[in-house]
Amino acid sequence: MPEQELIRMIRRMGTGIGDDCAVWRPSPGWEIIVTTDQLVEGVHYLDEKMTPRAAAARLVGRGLSDIAAMGGDARLVFLNVAWPQGLPEVWRVGFLRGFGAAARKWKVAWAGGDISSTSGPAVASITAIGEVPKGHAILRIGAKPGDIVYVSGKLGAARERVTPRLELGRQLRGVATAGMDISDGLSTDLHHLAEESRVGAVIEASRIPCAASGAGGLDRALNYGEDYELLFTAPSSTRVPARIAGVAITAIGRITRGRDVLLDGQPLVARGWEHLR
Amino acid sequence: MPEQELIRMIRRMGTGIGDDCAVWRPSPGWEIIVTTDQLVEGVHYLDEKMTPRAAAARLVGRGLSDIAAMGGDARLVFLNVAWPQGLPEVWRVGFLRGFGAAARKWKVAWAGGDISSTSGPAVASITAIGEVPKGHAILRIGAKPGDIVYVSGKLGAARERVTPRLELGRQLRGVATAGMDISDGLSTDLHHLAEESRVGAVIEASRIPCAASGAGGLDRALNYGEDYELLFTAPSSTRVPARIAGVAITAIGRITRGRDVLLDGQPLVARGWEHLR
Numbered sequence: 001m002p003e004q005e006l007i008r009m010i011r012r013m014g015t016g017i018g019d020d021c022a023v024w025r026p027s028p029g030w031e032i033i034v035t036t037d038q039l040v041e042g043v044h045y046l047d048e049k050m051t052p053r054a055a056a057a058r059l060v061g062r063g064l065s066d067i068a069a070m071g072g073d074a075r076l077v078f079l080n081v082a083w084p085q086g087l088p089e090v091w092r093v094g095f096l097r098g099f100g101a102a103a104r105k106w107k108v109a110w111a112g113g114d115i116s117s118t119s120g121p122a123v124a125s126i127t128a129i130g131e132v133p134k135g136h137a138i139l140r141i142g143a144k145p146g147d148i149v150y151v152s153g154k155l156g157a158a159r160e161r162v163t164p165r166l167e168l169g170r171q172l173r174g175v176a177t178a179g180m181d182i183s184d185g186l187s188t189d190l191h192h193l194a195e196e197s198r199v200g201a202v203i204e205a206s207r208i209p210c211a212a213s214g215a216g217g218l219d220r221a222l223n224y225g226e227d228y229e230l231l232f233t234a235p236s237s238t239r240v241p242a243r244i245a246g247v248a249i250t251a252i253g254r255i256t257r258g259r260d261v262l263l264d265g266q267p268l269v270a271r272g273w274e275h276l277r
Numbered sequence: 278m279p280e281q282e283l284i285r286m287i288r289r290m291g292t293g294i295g296d297d298c299a300v301w302r303p304s305p306g307w308e309i310i311v312t313t314d315q316l317v318e319g320v321h322y323l324d325e326k327m328t329p330r331a332a333a334a335r336l337v338g339r340g341l342s343d344i345a346a347m348g349g350d351a352r353l354v355f356l357n358v359a360w361p362q363g364l365p366e367v368w369r370v371g372f373l374r375g376f377g378a379a380a381r382k383w384k385v386a387w388a389g390g391d392i393s394s395t396s397g398p399a400v401a402s403i404t405a406i407g408e409v410p411k412g413h414a415i416l417r418i419g420a421k422p423g424d425i426v427y428v429s430g431k432l433g434a435a436r437e438r439v440t441p442r443l444e445l446g447r448q449l450r451g452v453a454t455a456g457m458d459i460s461d462g463l464s465t466d467l468h469h470l471a472e473e474s475r476v477g478a479v480i481e482a483s484r485i486p487c488a489a490s491g492a493g494g495l496d497r498a499l500n501y502g503e504d505y506e507l508l509f510t511a512p513s514s515t516r517v518p519a520r521i522a523g524v525a526i527t528a529i530g531r532i533t534r535g536r537d538v539l540l541d542g543q544p545l546v547a548r549g550w551e552h553l554r
Contacts, residue, residue: 120397
């Protein structure tokens with residue numbers, strides 16, 4: 001399929017692609033939140049192992065997970081993709097259709113993007129835009145000593161599909177003092193949250209909701225970088241339900257003075273994935 | 278320089294990178310406009326020929342040119358980059374510093390992004406966000422029969438540095454009935470504008486402000502895809518100055534009923550660059 005055909009296909013699926021920019025009116029008194037993420041063939045996914053639809057759904061899920069982590073309502077997504085000239089048409093069409101299907105699933109408008117070719121592996125980049133009531137974005141800064149540390153779901157599962165915790169994030173507005181999604185692994189992301197909030201944390205291995213049992217399960221729950229569950233804090237005086245928006249919520253420890261991040265009393269070593277956020 | 282060092286460097290230069298998303302409060306009653314664009318090593322630039330600073334400035338310029346074309350005030354930029362493991366540190370640092378310098382030059386906040394590695398050529402993707410007073414975005418739709426067709430600057434120059442016509446775009450708010458930037462070549466982009474507005478156009482070769490003289494100069498002015506000057510329309514009753522914001526403005530023809538796009542009475546063949554906008 002020539003590139004022009006693909007572009008026409010996207011124009012039918014997307015909105016506002018005819019202009020140089022998408023125009024969007026945020027809700028009065030709300031703030032916008034913006035995140036970008038990318039998938040690189042061979043680094044973040046293997047096209048032999050992952051279908052194009054699954055790869056596209058993963059990219060959308062990762063982008064929207066950041067919106068969820070901030071407590072935002074997701075609104076718009078944009079896709080930039082550079083793919084090899086020889087990439088089979090079925091893969092390209094599958095990827096674009098998968099992107100469109102994921103956008104529809106999460107009720108966001110696919111509002112634009114760019115297609116290029118590359119002599120190397122495919123690189124796909126997403127921009128996701130959401131909005132939150134003014135002053136209600138859930139940030140990494142804000143955790144206070146004495147706050148309880150919570151995670152959603154089970155950690156360390158090898159999920160091909162990313163489920164952005166959008167409804168959970170919305171319900172945590174005004175409840176969570178700080179929060180983020182676990183995209184680099186709990187051991188790394190708890191450090192990120194503590195650093196940004198300038199606090200320490202103590203968590204207990206026995207409380208961590210592991211997807212698999214045993215030492216291997218705990219290791220994966222701590223260091224697997226692709227959970228996309230939410231990590232958040234709330235005051236100990238706040239009653240946090242055991243389930244929110246259908247997702248289990250587990251208290252795994254508390255925020256402390258000082259800057260130490262401890263697991264069962266020992267320093268928690270960050271072994272997750274590090275990259276620019 | 279390890280990736281962590283680069284990330285710290287970006288955190289110092291950027292704003293709001295510590296969180297999952299950047300949070301931004303648009304002006305009350307304004308709309309936001311969003312565009313994405315990308316550069317692929319070997320397709321859009323060659324690292325032997327272009328310095329990393331120039332490549333980064335070009336990426337920022339291209340993104341902001343879309344904001345200018347819509348009449349927007351540019352506010353935020355985001356950078357996603359996937360680069361080869363073996364890319365020299367001096368190139369990586371130069372590219373990131375160049376991106377930061379260009380953002381400062383055009384007075385936009387570098388608000389986030391992502392760095393990955395790839396086994397192929399570098400791919401750099403920009404998201405640019407601006408805002409316009411509600412209902413004042415300059416769209417491709419809106420040109421009316423009888424409107425005059427204008428272009429800014431001179432066309433067909435081989436400019437390494439893109440100068441987004443931001444101040445010109447702002448001054449065209451409420452003046453231009455339709456507009457866009459010339460990124461694919463005048464011959465292609467005039468078709469785009471006419472198609473979106475569902476009109477025709479007649480332009481005269483002798484009026485086109487060519488950067489070079491002779492038939493070669495006209496060919497480049499019509500078909501060179503990297504001018505980033507503005508193409509816009511305004512009613513014949515509107516007095517459009519010969520210079521706006523320091524840039525020459527030239528009337529090259531007019532909008533017509535019907536759907537034909539003509540150059541000196543002959544069909545104008547679109548020979549510019551086609552891609553997803």
